[in-house]
Structures are given as C-alpha cells and as structure tokens.
Amino acid sequence: MKQHRSRQSGGRTGNLDTVFSHSVRAALRSRRRIWKTATLAAAFSVFALYLAWLEAYDAQPHHNDESPLAEAVAQGAASAGRAAGPGPDLVKRGAYLARAGDCVACHTSDKGRPFAGGRALSTPFGTIYTPNITPDPDTGIGRWTDTDFMHAMHEGIGKEGERLYPAFPYVEYTKVTDQDVQAIRAYLNTVVPVHYTPPSNNLSFPFNQRWLMFFWNLFNFDEGRFVPEPKQSAEWNRGAYLVEGLAHCGECHTPRNFTQGLKTNEPFSGAIQAGWHAYNITPHRTSGIGKWTDQDVIGYLSTGVAHGRANAAGPMAEVVEDSTQYLNREDLRSIATYLRSLEPIDRGEARPRTEWGAPASDVVAWRGTRIDGVNGGQLFVANCASCHHWTGEGIGASAPGASAPGAYPSLIHNSVSGASDANNLAMVILHGVSRTTKDADVLMPAFGRELNDEQVAAVTNYVTKQFGNPQSTVSAEQVGRLRATAQ
Ligand code: HEC
Ligand code: HEC
Ligand code: HEC
Structure with missing residues (x-):
C-alpha cells in the first residue's frame, strides 16, 4: 500500500532535492531575497511610524491602573462568597492553575529551585533563558505589581514595558481569565524566593531586538480573554x-x-x-x-x-x-x-499510527550466524529485547492479555513505531524515557552513548519495518541531526 508522507515530515526528510530542479530552486532563492528586502524595508517604515505614534500617545504607559485586578479579586471573592484578598483558597486554586499552565516546566532549570528560571529554550533564532518568577525582589518578580503580572500574561509585555518573546506562551495565556491570572500570582507569591539571575539570552541580530515582536504580534497574536461558546456544554x-x-x-x-x-x-x-x-x-x-x-x-x-x-x-x-x-x-x-x-x-x-506491525518471528534464523556489519535485528535483540521481548510484544502489563499498568510496552500498535516518520523512535532510543508520576517511575535507558548514529538508524529501521510503519525510515545522517538537537 502506498503511504503518503505528511507535509510535516516530508519537508524534513530531505526529499525536496528530487522534487525541485536546481534552476527552480535558484529562482525561488532570488525571489525570496527580494521579498525579504522588501519586507524588511516595510518593517522599518512601520517601526518609524510606531515610534512616532509612541511619542505622541504613550507618555503614560499601561502600569498606572490597578482597577481591573481589584475588580477581578472582588468578582472572585463575591462568587466564592468571601472577603477579597489572597486567602488560602485563592492560593490553592492558583497552585492548581499554575500546574495546568505548566509554568514550572519552563521556569525551572534546577529542580532544587523551582520557578527560579534559567532553563535554556532553543528557538530557531537562538537561545532564550527563562526568567526567575519567584517572589525574590531583586532577581525575581517580587517587585512586580499584580497589574505588571497581568500585562505579561495577557499582552506579553514585561515590567519595563518591553515586549516579551513568544517562547513565553502569552499567545495562549491571553485567554486566561483575570481571576485565574490573579490566583496564579497569589500562588507564586507563596513560593520560596530564590536569589538567582539566569544567564542572558543568546539571540542573533535582529532577533535580539525586542521591539520586533511588535510585528510578530501583528501577524500572530490576538489579545483577548476566552469567550465561552453558549451553544456548547x-x-x-x-x-x-x-x-x-x-x-x-x-x-x-x-x-x-x-x-x-x-x-x-x-x-x-x-x-x-x-x-x-x-x-x-x-x-x-x-x-x-x-x-x-x-x-x-x-x-x-x-x-x-x-x-x-x-x-x-x-x-x-x-x-x-x-x-x-x-x-x-x-x-x-x-x-x-x-x-x-x-x-x-x-x-x-x-x-x-496505532494499527501497524506484527510480532517478529525471524530471530531464531540468526542463531549462530556471524554478525555482518550493522544489523538492526541483532542490535534489537541485544539492546531492546530484554524489555520489549524479541517478538516486540512487550513484557509485563501492556503485553497482550495483561491488564495492570505496564512496565515494558509492546512496540506493535504503538504510536511511535507506527508514525509516518521515525523521529520519535530515534529520539526515544537516543534519550530513553523518564517519567515520574504519582502512579509510577517509568524509566527506559538512553542508548545515545552506546550506539552510534549508524546503529541507532539500523535499530530504528528494524523496529519500524518489523513492528511499525515500514515506510518510516531514518538515515545515520538524520540521526546525527536529531542527536545534535538541543533538548
Ligand atoms: C513554554 C515555556 C514557558 C511556559 C510554559 C511559561 N513561561 Fe513564563 N516565560 C517564558 C520565557 C521564555 C520568558 C521570557 C520571555 C522574554 O525574555 O521575553 C517568560 C517570561 C515570563 C514572565 C516575565 C518575567 C520577566 O522577568 O520578564 C512571567 C511573569 C512569566 N513568564 C510567568 C509565567 C507563568 C505564570 C507561567 C505559567 C502560567 C509561565 N510563565 C509559563 C517561558 C515560559
Ligand atoms: C530496561 C528496559 C528497556 C530497554 C532495554 C529498552 N526499553 Fe524501550 N521502553 C522501556 C520502558 C520502561 C518504556 C516506557 C513505558 C511507558 O512509557 O510506560 C519504553 C518505551 C519504549 C517505546 C515507546 C516510547 C513512546 O514514546 O511511545 C519505544 C518505541 C521503545 N521503548 C523502544 C525501545 C528500543 C528500540 C530499545 C532498544 C534500543 C528499547 N526500547 C530498550 C524499557 C526499555
Ligand atoms: C512541550 C510540547 C508539548 C505540549 C505542550 C503538549 N504536547 Fe502532547 N505531545 C508532545 C509530543 C512530543 C508528543 C509525542 C510523544 C511521544 O512520542 O512519546 C505528544 C503526544 C501527545 C499525545 C499522543 C499522540 C499519539 O498519537 O501518540 C496526545 C494525546 C497529546 N500529546 C495530547 C496533548 C494535550 C491534550 C496537550 C495539552 C494539555 C499536549 N499534548 C501538550 C508534545 C507536547
């Protein structure tokens, strides 16, 4: 059966060479250059207009008004039938909401000091280090007013009026209600203040120019709270x-x-x-x-x-x-x-993705045979079969017939082996799996050190061919690129 690659993966697997001839590519390149110059010129003129507009209007920026928040607190309090102020309920709600918003994931680099920032986020434009959002007055957001905080969450604007980078997901947080933002702030006020200044960003020009986010926002950002759909439940x-x-x-x-x-x-x-x-x-x-x-x-x-x-x-x-x-x-x-x-x-x-593959039955045939070069099947038996079984059906709970939450999952009918590209499979082999939840500590070892790119590619291609989507393959070169991707 012919399998169509998704647009996503098609663009990344390097098949473009066969699609575009050289001349078409060159023409596209020069068109793109002209287009880029024009966009840049347009951007600069709009920026000049924007500066002029700022001069004229923005003598009084947005940090002068506490009323929306006070209102939100009052509303929240009224609906809960208690006095305004950050009571324990508000803090508890804030803690829950901060988890729903996953603030800790990005704003923590060292689990010993949660919310103190410093995690490196790699973007196509360079590295951004997350800020400290503990209530430390000097290095965190201890001196921020609630309104400052609201502006950050809803508009992507920092305390000094600077534009924040959208690696901070304000595009989504803008939808969060005033009450919920207030609750998150109330909770953050209670976390341990950490005196720590994260490294400064490492972004190339022009992306180190925060004002450029003005244009980014024009195209990609709609400020505004979530509006419930009355026809829906x-x-x-x-x-x-x-x-x-x-x-x-x-x-x-x-x-x-x-x-x-x-x-x-x-x-x-x-x-x-x-x-x-x-x-x-x-x-x-x-x-x-x-x-x-x-x-x-x-x-x-x-x-x-x-x-x-x-x-x-x-x-x-x-x-x-x-x-x-x-x-x-x-x-x-x-x-x-x-x-x-x-x-x-x-x-x-x-x-x-979850309907590919069949158990392996070929392993017996290799018994006693000499290992020639890099053989994905043999690498699988040597490195993976102890946990996932040589048939690929897994061991323990998620193997067929078992019902308890399982340790070693089947690779058959598994979304990673059946996906239309082998990215995640190669990444799982390189980096392993580590996931701690209240139910279990799940650990699969990383093979990035033991196996070189060629070996990772071979075992990946064996797994997709045998247990998953046989159209999904990787080359050693692609594994090398995945290995080099900052995590
Ligand atoms: C996907 C990663 C990510 C998540 C999730 C995230 N942030 Fe951030 N946040 C960032 C980055 C990156 C910045 C810095 C942006 C910049 O430098 O322009 C930032 C900036 C901020 C700032 C401005 C701080 C300052 O000093 O300028 C605040 C406040 C903030 N985040 C609060 C939160 C809260 C509250 C949550 C959870 C509801 C959250 N963030 C979740 C990445 C994230
Ligand atoms: C020591 C046991 C162990 C070994 C060895 C092992 N795995 Fe795993 N594997 C696990 C565990 C545990 C999980 C995670 C189960 C979970 O998520 O609940 C896992 C998950 C996976 C998944 C699913 C990941 C996902 O995101 O869905 C794949 C695919 C996989 N392993 C492939 C392999 C391959 C290929 C090898 C050999 C290179 C291998 N494993 C070696 C234990 C192991
Ligand atoms: C930080 C990036 C990130 C965020 C945020 C995220 N996801 Fe995912 N999600 C992934 C990746 C990567 C995978 C593939 C994981 C794997 O292969 O093991 C995935 C897999 C999934 C899958 C399984 C799909 C499949 O076919 O295997 C579901 C369902 C899912 N995510 C739902 C969600 C929902 C709902 C949210 C929001 C609450 C969410 N994700 C937020 C990155 C993310």
Whole structure:
C-alpha cells in the first residue's frame, strides 16, 4: 500500500532535492531575497511610524491602573462568597492553575529551585533563558505589581514595558481569565524566593531586538480573554479554555508558519518540536487520534500511558509529569471532549499510527550466524529485547492479555513505531524515557552513548519495518541531526 508522507515530515526528510530542479530552486532563492528586502524595508517604515505614534500617545504607559485586578479579586471573592484578598483558597486554586499552565516546566532549570528560571529554550533564532518568577525582589518578580503580572500574561509585555518573546506562551495565556491570572500570582507569591539571575539570552541580530515582536504580534497574536461558546456544554467550554488557553497544547501540536507563529488554520494537526514530533491530535481517524476513546486520552494525560496505543516520552512526558497528571477528572474529561470536537485534519496517513506491525518471528534464523556489519535485528535483540521481548510484544502489563499498568510496552500498535516518520523512535532510543508520576517511575535507558548514529538508524529501521510503519525510515545522517538537537 502506498503511504503518503505528511507535509510535516516530508519537508524534513530531505526529499525536496528530487522534487525541485536546481534552476527552480535558484529562482525561488532570488525571489525570496527580494521579498525579504522588501519586507524588511516595510518593517522599518512601520517601526518609524510606531515610534512616532509612541511619542505622541504613550507618555503614560499601561502600569498606572490597578482597577481591573481589584475588580477581578472582588468578582472572585463575591462568587466564592468571601472577603477579597489572597486567602488560602485563592492560593490553592492558583497552585492548581499554575500546574495546568505548566509554568514550572519552563521556569525551572534546577529542580532544587523551582520557578527560579534559567532553563535554556532553543528557538530557531537562538537561545532564550527563562526568567526567575519567584517572589525574590531583586532577581525575581517580587517587585512586580499584580497589574505588571497581568500585562505579561495577557499582552506579553514585561515590567519595563518591553515586549516579551513568544517562547513565553502569552499567545495562549491571553485567554486566561483575570481571576485565574490573579490566583496564579497569589500562588507564586507563596513560593520560596530564590536569589538567582539566569544567564542572558543568546539571540542573533535582529532577533535580539525586542521591539520586533511588535510585528510578530501583528501577524500572530490576538489579545483577548476566552469567550465561552453558549451553544456548547460547560464541559466543552472548560476543555476549550484549557486546551486553547492555560494548557497551551497548541504550542507543540500546532504547526508553525515561517515567522514561527502558530498556523491557526491547521490547529493541533502535528508539528516538530526540538526534534520530537508532537503528533496530530485532531480526531481524524487515520492521521489523528479519532480512534482513541475518551478514556484513552484521560489515561494518557494522567499517567502517560494509553494502553495498547501510546506512551508519553520526551516533551510530552514532561507535560504529563509536571502538569496533566495533576488535573482532576472533570478537567481531563473536558479536554477529551474538546479534542474530540476539533475539526479532523487529514495528513494523508494510510493507517492510524496505532494499527501497524506484527510480532517478529525471524530471530531464531540468526542463531549462530556471524554478525555482518550493522544489523538492526541483532542490535534489537541485544539492546531492546530484554524489555520489549524479541517478538516486540512487550513484557509485563501492556503485553497482550495483561491488564495492570505496564512496565515494558509492546512496540506493535504503538504510536511511535507506527508514525509516518521515525523521529520519535530515534529520539526515544537516543534519550530513553523518564517519567515520574504519582502512579509510577517509568524509566527506559538512553542508548545515545552506546550506539552510534549508524546503529541507532539500523535499530530504528528494524523496529519500524518489523513492528511499525515500514515506510518510516531514518538515515545515520538524520540521526546525527536529531542527536545534535538541543533538548
Ligand atoms: C513554554 C515555556 C514557558 C511556559 C510554559 C511559561 N513561561 Fe513564563 N516565560 C517564558 C520565557 C521564555 C520568558 C521570557 C520571555 C522574554 O525574555 O521575553 C517568560 C517570561 C515570563 C514572565 C516575565 C518575567 C520577566 O522577568 O520578564 C512571567 C511573569 C512569566 N513568564 C510567568 C509565567 C507563568 C505564570 C507561567 C505559567 C502560567 C509561565 N510563565 C509559563 C517561558 C515560559
Ligand atoms: C512541550 C510540547 C508539548 C505540549 C505542550 C503538549 N504536547 Fe502532547 N505531545 C508532545 C509530543 C512530543 C508528543 C509525542 C510523544 C511521544 O512520542 O512519546 C505528544 C503526544 C501527545 C499525545 C499522543 C499522540 C499519539 O498519537 O501518540 C496526545 C494525546 C497529546 N500529546 C495530547 C496533548 C494535550 C491534550 C496537550 C495539552 C494539555 C499536549 N499534548 C501538550 C508534545 C507536547
Ligand atoms: C530496561 C528496559 C528497556 C530497554 C532495554 C529498552 N526499553 Fe524501550 N521502553 C522501556 C520502558 C520502561 C518504556 C516506557 C513505558 C511507558 O512509557 O510506560 C519504553 C518505551 C519504549 C517505546 C515507546 C516510547 C513512546 O514514546 O511511545 C519505544 C518505541 C521503545 N521503548 C523502544 C525501545 C528500543 C528500540 C530499545 C532498544 C534500543 C528499547 N526500547 C530498550 C524499557 C526499555
């Protein structure tokens, strides 16, 4: 059966050479250069206009008004039937919401000092280090007013009025209600203040110019709070609020345009993030997760395992570990309900990721044979079979017939072996799996040191051919690139 590669992976596997002739490419390049110059010129003239406008209007910037927040607190308090002020309930709610928003994941580099920042986020434009958001007055946000904090979350504007980079997901946080932002702030005020200044960003010109975010925002940012859809249920609206807003699932799962803004017309249809493929999670029945039950989604988000379908590794393991495992049943159910209602987006995949593969039966044939060069099957038996079984069916709970939460999953009918590209499989082999939740400490060792690029490619290609989607292959060169991708 012919299998169409998704647009996502097609662009990254280097097949373009066969599609475009040299002359077409050259013509495109020079067109692009002219276009770039024109855009830059336009950008600078708009910037000049913007400066003039600022001169005229913005003598009094936005930090002078505490009223929206006071109002929010009053509203929150009124609805809860108690006096205004950051009581223990507000702080508790804030702690829950901060988890839903996964603030700790980005704002922590050393688990011993949560929220103190310093985590390096690699972007196509260079490295950004997250700021310290503990209440330390000198190096954190202890001197920020609640309004400053609100402006950061809702508008992507820092304390001095500077524009923040969208590596901070304010594109989604802008949807979070005033009350919820207030609760998050109340909680952050209670975390241990850490005196620590993160390294400064390492961005190349012109991306080190914060004002340029003005243009980025023009194209990619709609400021405004979540507006409930009255025709939909409360559950659906809660799911939309979380998925589109606080939980910012689209930051990884929605493909990006050339300015790195989210492609809002293809939401949640899958994207590559730091080498990992954050899969299509629209309800398309072959390209997405249309065949997952709500219980599969809920189980995956709360434990990192959807039995017989998928396991969360890499960035998604972190999301489960730091964020979604803490969400309550109702919120998880709301997320599942909302995901199911999304427009299904077709990426041309021939079969669902979770419906590929068959157990291996060829291992016996190799007994006593000499190892010639790099053989993926032999590498699999030597490195992987002790846990995943030589048949690939896994050992323990997720093996066929077992029902308890399982240690060593089957590689057959597994979304990573059945995906339309082998990125995540190679990444799992290079980096292993590490996921700590309230249910389990899940650990698969990393093979990045033991196996070289050629060996990782060979075992990856064996796994996809035998247990997964045989059209998904990687070369040693591609493994090298994945290995070099900053995590
Ligand atoms: C995906 C990563 C990521 C997540 C998740 C994230 N942040 Fe940030 N945040 C950043 C980055 C990067 C910056 C710095 C942006 C810049 O330098 O322009 C930042 C900046 C900030 C700032 C401005 C601080 C300053 O000193 O300028 C605040 C406040 C903030 N984040 C709060 C939060 C809160 C609250 C949450 C959770 C609801 C959160 N962040 C979640 C990446 C993240
Ligand atoms: C930091 C990036 C990131 C964020 C944020 C994120 N995801 Fe993911 N997600 C991934 C990656 C990467 C994978 C693939 C994981 C793997 O292969 O083990 C994934 C996998 C999944 C899968 C399994 C798909 C499959 O076919 O195996 C589901 C379901 C999912 N994510 C839902 C969500 C939801 C819902 C949210 C928001 C609450 C979310 N994700 C937020 C990166 C992310
Ligand atoms: C020591 C035991 C062990 C060994 C050896 C091992 N694994 Fe794993 N593997 C695990 C565990 C544990 C998980 C995670 C299960 C979970 O997420 O609940 C896992 C998960 C996986 C997954 C699913 C990842 C995802 O994101 O869905 C794949 C694919 C995989 N392993 C392939 C391999 C390959 C290929 C090798 C050999 C190079 C290998 N494993 C070696 C224990 C092991």
